[in-house]
Amino acid sequence: MNLQISRPWKLLSNRVWRTYTGGAVLNQWQQNGIPEDNHFPEEWIASVVKARNPGREKQTNEGLSWLKTEGEPLLLTDLIQSDPEGMLGTDHVRRYGTHTGVLVKLLDSAERLTIQVHPDRSTAEHLFGSPFGKTEAWYALGTRQINGINPYVLLGFKPWVTREHWEALFHRQDIEGMINCLHRIDIKEGQVILVEAGIPHAIGPGCFLMEIQEPTDFTIRVERVTPSGLHLEDHSCHQGLGFDQMFDCFHYKTYELHEIIEKCFIKSRLLSSQPDSRSKELLGRERCAYFSMDELEVSATPTIIPPQPGYSVGIVVEGMGEVRWKGGFETLTQGDCFFFPPQIEDMHLISNEHGLRFVRCYPPD
Template sequence: MNDLIAYLQPPRPLKLRRNRVWRTYRGGALLDRWQGKDEPVRDGHFPEEWVASTVRARNPGREPLQDEGLSLLAGTSDPPLSLLSLLEAMPGQMLGQGHVDRYGTSVGVLVKLLDSAERLAIQVHPDRAAAQRLFGSEYGKTEAWLFLGGRRINGEAPYVLCGFKPGMTREKWERLFADQDREAMIRSLHKLYPSPGDVMLIRGGLPHAIGPGNWMVEIQEPTDITIRTERVTPSGFKLSDSSIHQGIGFERMFECFDYRTYSEEELLRKCRLRDQIAGAGAGWRERKLIGYEDTPYFSLNRLTIEACSDGPFWELDGRFSIVIVLSGQGRVMWAGGELPIEQGDYLFLPAHLGQVQFAGGQDGSLELARCFPPSVE
């Protein structure tokens, strides 16, 4: 406890260690390059980076790694302190009292960076009602994707599969699963080709699969509940039964799907979000990509600061936020000091910090993603 208190005196932004997490699909080469790793980059089973995570990964077969997925604080002792331990020790200062009154010590959000080298297995996540009924979880897994770019795989641009086409029913979907008719399952979903900068909101219950070549930020409710309908991933990795139904059985897993169907136009109206200006000044521009009017579960802004320019003053207003340095380098300043930052850094801004300001460095613009917890309204 004394180590935790000392770590926060005086209040300051918290820099987090990198936190790669094992997944059933392959990827990660772009993530390696983005992080500036010196060793040869290659795709493998660590295609995701979990940022400011207090969620343990659900990876059947890797249960001995009980803390896989939890974020650790940079610059702390060995073994390093976890963000979760800090939040549990000082919830009001870290999360904000309004947040604690509503959500307790749960962060209420999970942020990831994701780099896919193959199509993910077709999947769905429960909405909150299904998560409570089937898993005893207060959170479902509504998520949103900010597409940063990507790469062509086998000559094809990055795509996503999303939403049932007209004609689908639960009976038909269960039959396709029983037959493991992969091609028919793929044809049952819309295929969309997002552009860099696009944002899509994937509400719990909506079937989907991220295609190969996508490089994105994902912000979501804080669970790792994933129902899959393919027994073997596209690269040939065999999924266990528990990886498919997450422990609730093959019959009940179909209760997680929303069987409403959409034309492509209807689906885009439902899922694709339009950003708006959140603020602008000399040398900086901030855009709101996801607002609480889109979903009460999280919010996301994107800030660009030109080289050698100061960004806006961010008043934390008694709530925390999570920052990813998407590109560039610069510094973050607060009442007690400043800290250099660069591409690939992650920060947790405690609620009691008060005010922070970012500034761009000399070489190019600084770009940040700022992720917010669920609404307390």
């Protein structure tokens, strides 16, 4: 494979089937087709993870990201395999091999997602043989009211919940009882929410989020029918663990409302402010060792992006412009997503007159 590795790689759109409906706002934001809700409410970005969708096994590459090239599209996994250190960085490859160690998504919910949980690393290793669990963080890019309901999330067990009570509610399929076990918290655009693996949660309707997470698709669901009426296969609930062992994935620590808000809602931090650019930390290493995010706002003046020892993933949240580097350039428009290998020479961003907002997501140190 004879390609220049050290350059930004534009990612092709990668919509993934899910058990819930949504995607209308995501379509509109991407300026991509008719803004309607369906079962493809998620865009997986820089993904080397295959989606776990029982019944769709014939979709062999569902979830994997493709790159734009001068010729035929190329799987990101194939380009990484051709030059792991060039694509990921020497230190990253030493620790994680050819795995990116992180997954980025965009998701837009038209209905409440089923109540769910994801295993932590030790549980994932024990039950799934995976070195990664699924801690995740959400950055609220936008919200909408659906049927007069303000966007919200369900998050964390209330103080009186026990494992025995939780399992009993599941076996009775007492959905209202399960909802009542979790804190309901309204969310607003611009908020960042960190959901550690093991904490039960559900995203409500009307949430347009950027998600950064550990790179797995292990989702334990306790509702056997989605809010819109889709009956789930057993495997979609327990992911092959069975209906007893799946409850080992929950952490049964309980929280008062103020405790779960303090634990999960992250305050952004200003990193720098210049006449032509402004950057802020959305999620830092001190709050999560598995990934981090920052956001850059730039004007028409070129903003230099210093070379970094590791890779990153970039998403154009708003605006238009260009990314330039030694030997080339790519236009930028809202919704564009990029994979940035390490040590790109002379890379800088240029906005049009309306400004540019750009989020960069980083793997583990």
